[in-house]
Amino acid sequence: MKDYIIFLAQSHPQFRKAELESLADLYNIKADFSQHNKEHPFLVVQLENDEEAYNLIDRAILSRGIYELWGHGVTIDELHENVQKNMGKYIDKYIEDTTFKFENLTFQGGKKSREEQIKMYERFAYLAFKGKIKMKNPDEVFTILENYSLGKDLFPLEHPNHLWFGRQINISARSRGVVEKYDIKKRPYFGTTSFDAELSLLTGNIGQVKKNELIYDPFVGTGSFLVTAAEFGGITIGSDIEFLTLKGKGPKRRLKDNFDYYKKPLQFTDVLCMDFTNNAFRNNLKFGSIICDPPYGVREGVKVCGTTDDKLGRENIVIDGELAYLRRDYIQPKKTYSLDLLLDDLLEFSSERLDIGSRLCFWMPVANDEDIPTLIPQHKDFELIYELVQDFHKWSRRLLVYVKRGEGFNGVTVKSDDREGTNNFRDRYFHKFSEKSKVVK
Ligand SMILES: C[S@@+](CC[C@H](N)C(=O)[O-])C[C@H]1O[C@@H](n2cnc3c(N)ncnc32)[C@H](O)[C@@H]1O
Structure with a gap:
C-alpha cells in the first residue's frame, strides 16, 4: 500500500466521504476514509497503486485531485526534510526523457508572485530530475499543497499550517470543469x-x-x-x-x-x-x-x-x-x-x-x-x-x-x-x- 493525498473541494463537505466511498466501491477499491474531516480539505489515504488512485478521483465532484505523497510537514523546512528522507523510494523512474513541471495549490492561501513561486520550486533542486521542464502537457506534475488558516481579519496567515508534496496522479471531473x-x-x-x-x-x-x-x-x-x-x-x-x-x-x-x-x-x-x-x-x-x-x-x-x-x-x-x-x-x-x-x-x-x-x-x-x-x-x-x-x-x-x-x-x-x-x-x-x-x- 502507498500513501496518497486527496485535495478535496470545500463544497458540500457533508457529502464528500459518501462520494469517495461510493466511487471506491464502484471500482472495487478497498480504502479507509475514516480520517475524513469535514473542516479539512486534505485527506491522506492508503491505496494499492496509481491505477486505484486514478479511478477513485477521475469522476469525483467533491474532490479536486489525487497525488502520490512524497512528504509533508508543518513548516517548509520540515516538508523538505521529509521529502529528502522518502525520495529514494520514488526518484529512480524519472529518466532523461521524463518532462515535468511544478505547481502550487493552496487552500485559503493568497496568490504568490512568479518570483516567490520559482523560489519555492527551486528549493526542490535536490530531486535532480534529469528530464526537461515543460509547462504544457508534461509527463509528470509535482505539486506542493498548502493549507492556510485565516487570521482575525479573515486574511490568510503568512505561513501555511501544513504542507504536502506529491506527484499528480489525476485531477477530478470537477477540476476538468x-x-x-x-x-x-x-x-x-x-x-x-x-x-x-x-x-x-x-x-x-x-x-x-x-x-x-x-x-x-x-x-x-x-x-x-x-x-x-x-x-x-x-x-x-x-x-x-x-x-x-x-x-x-x-x-x-x-x-x-x-x-x-x-x-x-x-x-x-x-x-x-x-x-x-x-x-x-x-x-x-x-x-x-x-x-x-x-x-x-x-x-x-x-x-x-x-x-x-x-x-x-x-x-x-x-x-x-x-x-x-x-x-x-x-x-x-x-x-x-x-x-x-x-x-x-x-x-x-x-x-x-x-x-x-x-x-x-x-x-x-x-x-x-x-x-x-x-x-x-x-x-x-x-x-x-x-x-x-x-x-x-x-x-x-x-x-x-x-x-x-x-x-x-x-x-x-x-x-x-x-x-x-x-x-x-x-x-x-x-x-x-x-x-x-x-x-x-
Ligand atoms: C421535483 S420535480 C423533478 C425535477 C427534475 N429533477 C428536474 O430536473 O427538472 C418532480 C416531477 O415529478 C412529476 N410528477 C408528479 N407526480 C408524478 C407522478 N405521479 N408520476 C410521474 N411524475 C410525477 C412532476 O410533474 C415534476 O416534474
Whole structure:
C-alpha cells in the first residue's frame, strides 16, 4: 500500500466521504476514509497503486485531485526534510526523457508572485530530475499543497499550517470543469424544477451510475439527473406525469436537445408521459440505478391518475364511434396524492426493478422546525446506507441512498402509516413551518 493525498473541494463537505466511498466501491477499491474531516480539505489515504488512485478521483465532484505523497510537514523546512528522507523510494523512474513541471495549490492561501513561486520550486533542486521542464502537457506534475488558516481579519496567515508534496496522479471531473459544463442556465432546456448541476452529478456518483447501464428517473421533469448520468456513461430513461414538461419549450428547447447539446444523443433512450404509480414498463425490465427528486408538492403537485369524483373518467361521451375515455388521445383526470405514499411506491417499485447491490437514490425534503424525529421510508429489501443532509434554514433536503440486498437480508420496514404526522412538508411549507401541521392525504 502507498500513501496518497486527496485535495478535496470545500463544497458540500457533508457529502464528500459518501462520494469517495461510493466511487471506491464502484471500482472495487478497498480504502479507509475514516480520517475524513469535514473542516479539512486534505485527506491522506492508503491505496494499492496509481491505477486505484486514478479511478477513485477521475469522476469525483467533491474532490479536486489525487497525488502520490512524497512528504509533508508543518513548516517548509520540515516538508523538505521529509521529502529528502522518502525520495529514494520514488526518484529512480524519472529518466532523461521524463518532462515535468511544478505547481502550487493552496487552500485559503493568497496568490504568490512568479518570483516567490520559482523560489519555492527551486528549493526542490535536490530531486535532480534529469528530464526537461515543460509547462504544457508534461509527463509528470509535482505539486506542493498548502493549507492556510485565516487570521482575525479573515486574511490568510503568512505561513501555511501544513504542507504536502506529491506527484499528480489525476485531477477530478470537477477540476476538468464538469460542474460549469452542466450549469443549468447553459442547457437548451431547463425550468423551475431543474436540479443543481453539482448535486445532480454528485447523485450520479453516489448512485453509482455505471457505463452502459439503464438509469431511470421516474420524476424526470427537465431531465437534470439523466443528462448528468449520461456524463458518466449511463443509458437514460425517464417518466413524468406532466406532458407539458416533457414537451419542452419549443424546437431545440426540449429535454432531448440537452443530450444533443452535450453530444450524448445515444445515451438518451426516451421519456414517457406516465403516472409513476401506474407504471407501464414491462414487468421484467430492470434498471442499473434509480435516481430522482420526487415532487415535493411545492413547485409541482404530487399527482396521480384518477379522480375522487366517481362520475369523472367514465363519461358517456362518444367520439368517432368510440368511448372518449378509451381513445388513445384521452387525457386522464388527475388527483392529488401524498409524498409519503409516493415514496412507499418508489421503494416497492425499486425492490422489483433493481438487482442485488444496485442503488436507489432520491432527495427528500424534511421540515426541521419542530422537534419531531423524522422517520425515513424503509423497505425490507433495502439497506439505507446514507442519509445525507443539505440544510436550509427551516427545512432540509436529504439524499437518501439505499442498496438492494439479497435473500436473507431482513431490513426494517417503515411505511407512510408509521411516518404519519412526522414530515408533512407541503403543509408546513405553506404555513411557514410555524403551525403544527395536520396530515393531508
Ligand atoms: C421535483 S420535480 C423533478 C425535477 C427534475 N429533477 C428536474 O430536473 O427538472 C418532480 C416531477 O415529478 C412529476 N410528477 C408528479 N407526480 C408524478 C407522478 N405521479 N408520476 C410521474 N411524475 C410525477 C412532476 O410533474 C415534476 O416534474
